[in-house]
Amino acid sequence: MEAAGPMKVVGSRMPPVTPAECRRRALILQRQADRLNPYPKARGFVFRAKSWEQYAEWRKQQDNPRLW
Numbered sequence: 480m481e482a483a484g485p486m487k488v489v490g491s492r493m494p495p496v497t498p499a500e501c502r503r504r505a506l507i508l509q510r511q512a513d514r515l516n517p518y519p520k521a522r523g524f525v526f527r528a529k530s531w532e533q534y535a536e537w538r539k540q541q542d543n544p545r546l547w
Contacts, residue, residue, distance in 0.1 A: 518543045 513520065521543060528534035 516545075518545050521545050 526534070526537060528537060
């Protein structure tokens with residue numbers, strides 16, 4: 480099948496981006512997302528449960544999803 484007329488072009492192609500530029504943009508997006516996140520960033524800690532059931536109970540009690 481041949482096209483009836485000229486090909487329709489929507490938008491334009493973005494120029495290639497270097498990995499360093501992608502990383503810079505990702506860091507900016509992450510900072511913006513962290514600013515909007517209602518939960519504070521948790522400090523590092525270790526929770527030791529005696530069993531998987533105890534860990535599951537502890538996890539259910541946490542309000543901040545960043546803890547797990």
